[in-house]
Amino acid sequence: MNASRWTSIALVAIAGAMGIGYWLQREESRGLQSELELLRHGQRALAELRTEHARLLARQASPEEVARLKADRAALIRLRGEIDEMQARVARAGR
Numbered sequence: 737m738n739a740s741r742w743t744s745i746a747l748v749a750i751a752g753a754m755g756i757g758y759w760l761q762r763e764e765s766r767g768l769q770s771e772l773e774l775l776r777h778g779q780r781a782l783a784e785l786r787t788e789h790a791r792l793l794a795r796q797a798s799p800e801e802v803a804r805l806k807a808d809r810a811a812l813i814r815l816r817g818e819i820d821e822m823q824a825r826v827a828r829a830g831r
Contacts, residue, residue: 797805
């Protein structure tokens with residue numbers, strides 16, 4: 737074979753290798769684009785969850801309010817007991 741034929745074969749081989757390299761980079765780029773979109777979707781979901789968390793924290797009762805409600809509940813139970821006791825006395829007195 738003469739030199740120009742070897743040159744042509746070498747150029748075709750180089751072009752083929754470059755084409756394969758380009759194709760591999762394109763496939764990797766597509767994979768990375770898909771992964772990037774998944775990450776962006778995850779970021780949006782995380783931002784929504786953080787917003788919801790902040791909203792729920794804002795609605796949460798303060799520790800003082802919780803303590804007051806517990807005290808009110810204890811007082812209510814005590815008052816119900818007193819009412820039951822008084823009703824029992826009235827019933828005994830009415831006999």
